Amino acid sequence: MASQPTPAPAANDNAARETLSITDNRTGKTYQVPIRDGTIRAMDLRQIKTDAEDFGLMTYDPAFMNTASTRSSITFIDGDKGILRYRGYPIEQLAEKSNFLETAYLILYGELPTEAQYKDWEYKILHRTFLHENIKMVMQAFRYDAHPMGMFISTVAALSTYYPESAQVGDPEVRFKQITRLIAKVPTIAAFSYRHIRGLPYVYPDNDLSYTGNFLRMLDMMTQVKYEPDPVKAHALDVLFILHADHEQNCGTNAMRAIGSSQVDPYSAMAGAAAALYGPLHGGANEEVLKMLTQIEHVKNVPAFIEKVKKGEGRLMGFGHRVYKNYDPRAKIIKRTADQVFQTTGVNPLLEIALELERIALQDDYFVSRKLYPNVDFYSGLIYQAMGFPVAFFPVLFAIPRTVGWLAQWV
Structure with a gap:
């Protein structure tokens, strides 16, 4: 039957x-x-x-260890499987086939733009890159050795005084304009802070270039009549910016949401989010990786360092993640990108130490059983250093793409 x-x-x-x-x-x-x-x-x-x-x-849940503070369809993470998606799109596909501005549109609007939508979006961003001359004077008033992230935070906050209409957060049209302004102007602010600490004159944007190409120009241009950005470096920044655009309800994002809930303008709210990112436990992890690799000094010292870590006498920076209990998908992409960058800049001398550290750790049951795999910070600092960025500039490089994630969570 x-x-x-x-x-x-x-x-x-x-x-x-x-x-x-x-x-x-x-x-x-x-x-x-x-x-x-x-x-x-x-x-x-x-x-x-x-x-x-x-x-x-x-x-009672200090640090939101087991608390969901909002419902969101922006970013999906499965830490056990090592999955990261923006609006349903795997991060691997976006890093390979998209660019940062296209991904920014996706994060903010929920879908990839059509060709016409992208052209309109790109135009709006690239033609709002200039800063008011008074804002430039504000930045020039900082000490010659001011930390670039401190300059970045202060300048973003100061923008609210130049765009008083931004306080009308209930008006969708006003909100949209501030979103495009912020995405457009953060590379300019970042580049000006970089030139400031190097004692160089600020370089104005060139709206004929791509988003990352224009950023490289404002950073590096000296006496060239027409600056042509290195396509490998521009692509590497596109990939790194995509990987850092959003990552659920982290410290900076929670700050953006909490401050924004008072209905303050987005410039003030984002200054608070950037201040959270300034902290070494949030935006300074890749700097700690470089410090660790420098202290190891030579590849021959890696086994002894690993043993010290296992005895509790040191920390393995750039391994493990609060969310990911598998190989961070962003780390795999960054490792491939690093290979491309090093072909142009030359190999970072710390790379050999990093590769050996990764090889031993991934074969050691002590780390495997604890699900300690390389995260996004393990290789990103090596790329930034190879491209010539000072360590103090790393959190600023993080803040540029994360602006998109903060605004998507705010709006």
């Missing part, structure tokens, strides 16, 4: 299964709390009280 199909559960059975039963042993009362997308609302716990005078049960 053929088996009979199992009847589908009744609708009320499904509803009952999507709840959490909580028994308060203090009172003996049981509560049914709805479950949605694998979460419960913290406010649903407020009903659990010992008496009428009790405020109600609260959650």
Whole structure:
């Protein structure tokens, strides 16, 4: 006799299964709390009280270790499988086939632009790159050795005084204009801060160049009549900017959302997000990798360093991630990009140490069992250093692409 199909559960059975039963042993009362997308609302716990005078049960979760603060369709991460997607597109595909401005459009609008949409978007960005001359004077007033990230944060905040209409955050048209302004102007601010610490005159944008090509020109141009950016370096920046554009609800993004919730203008909110990124535990990880590699000094010292780490006498920087429990997909892409850059700039002398460190660690059960794999910071610092950027400039290079993610989460 053929088996009979199992009847589908009744609708009320499904509803009952999507709840959490909580028994308060203090009172003996049981509560049914709805479950949605694998979460419960913290406010649903407020009903659990010992008496009428009790405020109600609260959650305690320092650092948001197990708290979802928002629903978002912007970025998807599966840390166990090493998956990262923007708006459903795998990061590998975007890094290979897209450029930063196209990816920025995707993150902000939820879909890749048509050819006509991209041309309009690119035009709006590339023709808003100039800064008001007074803003340039503000930057010139910083000490000659001012930290570029401090200059970046202060200048972004100062933009709010030049665009007072940006306070009208409820107006979609005004919001859109500020978004394009910020994406357009952050490379200019970054480049001016770079020239400032080198004691060089600021270079104005050239809107005939690509987004990353124009950035390289503002950084490096000296006496050339017409600067032609290195296509390998421009492509490398495109890839690095794509990889750093967004990464869910991290420290800087939470700062952007928290400050933005007061309905302040986006320049002020983004200055706060950039300040969070300035911290060494957020935007300074690739600098720590370079320090570690420099301290190891030579490839022959790697095995001894690994043993020290296993004994708790040192830290393996650039390995492991709070989210990823597999090989960070961004690290694989950066490693390929590094090979292309080094063919142009010459191999970073620290690369041999890094490769040997990765080889040994990935074969050692101590690190494999703890799911400590290379992350995005392990190779990014090596690329930036090979391209001639000082370590102090690394967080600024992070802030340029993350501007897109912050604005997408804010808007």
